[in-house]
Amino acid sequence: MSVELLPWLSSAGLTVGFSLYFDGLSAVMVGVITGVGLLIHLYSVAYMAGDEGFARFFGYLNLFVGAMLILVLGGDFLLLYLGWEGVGLCSFLLIGFWYREPENGYAARKAFVVTRIGDIALALALLILIQQFGTLRIQDIVELAQLQWVQSDWATWVALLLLGAVGKSAQLPLQTWLPDAMAGPTPVSALIHAATMVTAGVYLIARTQGLFLLSPEVMELVALVGALTLFLAACSALVQQDLKRVLAYSTISQIGYMFFALGNGAFAAAIFHLMTHAFFKALLFMAAGQVILSLHHEQDIRRMGGLLRPMPFSALCFAIGCAALAALPLTSGFYSKDAILLQAWGCMAAALPGGWRWPAPWSRRSTVCGCS
Template identity: 65%
Template sequence: MLNYLALVPLFPLIGFLILVASQGNMPRRWVPWIGAGSVGVSALLAALIGIEFLGGSFEPYRQTLWTWMRVADFASGFSLYLDALSLNMMFVVTGVGFLIHVYSIGFMADDAGYARFFAYMNLFVFAMLILVLADNLVLLYLGWEGVGLCSYLLIGFWYDNPENGAAARKAFVMTRVGDTAMAIGLFLLFAQLGTLEIQSLMQRAVAAWPVGSGLAALAALLLLGGAVGKSAQLPLQTWLPDAMAGPTPISALIHAATMVTAGVYLIARTHTLFELAPAVLQLVAVVGAITLLIAGFTALTQRDIKRILAYSTISQIGYMFLALGVAAFSSAIFHLTTHAYFKALLFLAAGAVIHCYHHEHDIFRMGGLRKRLPIAFWSFVIGSAALTALPFTSGYFSKHEILASAYQAENGVWFWAAGTLGALLTGIYSFRLLFIAFFGPENEHASEHLGFAMSIPLILLGALALFGGFVSMPLGSVFPREQPGELGVLAAIVTDAAPFIGVGVAVLLYLTRTYPVEALTASRWGERLHRFWFSGWGFDWLYGKLLVNPFRWLAALNRGDIVDDVYRGVAVASQYAHRAFAATQTGQLRWYVAAFTGGTVLAIALGILS
């Protein structure tokens, strides 16, 4: 089955091409069979390939299809690479991706852009599979840019609304900042090491650069720039909440289960390079710790159901970066996997609520849904429990590994403390959402019908969110030097207690309202702090003042485009010159003789004078 590896990304690509070629004229009932069916075939192939791989010796498998480009000493093949890490990512992309596609059959059933939606989704799955299966960084970068393109298309899917177009542009531009840094990093790596084939590159890096090398640090820092852009980490995190403008299945696929984890995968795949740059690896942990706290506090104040989950995603990716930074690479990938289960579940459950509320997003306009929408309610209960890392859920096992590894790392107490505080905040904002939307006075405006296509993915993802933590990919062959961390007795008690404390606070503030949250925000400082957190700690305001507004001012100043003015000036000068010289062509012989004689005299005079 390993020989069929290339078919895994091929089927979604074929689905995309068929849907695009139909130009929206395909019978509507065929669209989901092609859109969801092609990803389902890929998921089945991935499962069969995984069974053979896991039943063998875990030896990496490489499949070269053709030489993509060859220039002088540079050659890049269209080659795929399968090991435990890429297999894990392939499972996530195809498995969770297929469930989201099935859910979309019901969620997008009445949308005019039904075929276009599935075409974009298929193209995204293809690009993501190329990214995680690429054997070299050039092919990986192709997939990297492909998911960036698809994110623009999908976030702005409902392009009739200008706000959606603005959100799509924001995501595209901000991720391009990171992508530019990453591209420069690839140029540096090839210039210094002579290859971009990942496995050879890591071997040459170890041979050429000692630990702490400046070049290794610079290359790792540039790759980190790409990772923070794609994974929405500080300081390029502000695009992700606005990306919720797209349909909810897009939020589940791109901004919870796959695309935003690409940066985590990149660092894990090139972990050898980062280990040669301990300062950069430490920076990865710092970025993750700060981001998870900033996003956690911000999620506490949001009203939009999808924006709460978006900030939660930023926070959970922060945990993955924290794990990467303390060299707990397996723990980071484990949390990436469990996060895909419970966050896709939460987004799809949120989509069910939005669908039944006729596209209402404000949780304070909801209420009493636990009886009217039982599947969505229990999906939220399970997803929130896993997100909060309550015992025996999938999130408990992966997050506990991260905090244990952080505790054992150098300066790890601070990282552990940040992660533990983040776990407490997660308990508060997760159950705040649950209590406000599903408890309290019943709202009569919600319909109750979800349908088979939307219900089955919620049930299956709920099972994965509960029990997925009991199964993890054996990544020892990819990260052989990693040692599992352990917590001291007191640290273990605090770690396990933090989520429960968070849930307890949410109960007091939002369920029983023993201490109404309005009392906390009534004071001047409480109101200011609430507004500051609600704004995402002012990052959008800061970037607007420093970057966006000056650029708009320059654009307004240069509305006529000074470069075009130069070319227009050249054109006008040419026209005048043409008219001037054309005026000399009178057709009268005496003028031509006079001009000839005058030119001859001038030439002789110049010759005499020189």
């Protein structure tokens, strides 16, 4: 469903309206953003109680959620880009919330500068789309591209520039800002890692899948970036000593899973994992925040232990989140990761000599990538 609210900008023959677009993908994203965001807001009331910046914190937090909703509901690329830059600004404000500590200000500036690289690439892609099609409406561009850009180099170049989404989603080689983003309050970490900023890149590629499917080479690059990121980030998490940095590298790895799925054409599986990851990662961060507060802001995992008896509820929440993160059977992470790996294995098998296929009943799986 598309709703044109009012004319926004008109220049050089290009008219951009303030339009909203709502479909299945937007519904999932809105549900994740508002659902997880509500839980984090409730958690933040107790976590930030007594902080002198209490009102300022919630102002930033609501602005963050609002910018993300604009991003996922925008019916044209200009409105999407407004939300895209909005979440970048809010991440800067929230990561550096305790700005009197120099390291917090450094982490905020680092996140802002590193993500700008991907933002520049996205801006260049929008300029090309305006020049080629004379419109910024997302659905119109996808339809026109599928008609006019079949076997065209423009499809490859635009898809490559849209891959600047790796900046917001902290994928190789622009992943360095996310571990340092732990300088902000723990509710901020939960919101950034679960429901807002890092999922923006995944959403952008899923929303513009019609453009990416016109360039198999870029699709392979997306899958490669995701595979390398998920492996390297998981290895990095093994050697961290800060509890929140362990979870940060875990997030980078899980977003890598989503990019891997997108590159294999498993768009539905990627969004499914985005949804499940949002809930169990928010749970892990909020449980970690409870532990950190109880230990008087101690974050070194080497100094933690024996917390099951004094904090049974937090221990249970953390165990549930870890089980889903590890994709143990009957957890949400198991089903979403299983869908990604099945799709990837099916695509790989289809490419083997002799055209080997899954035996029944697996052959009835999704055929998005062309393998059945």
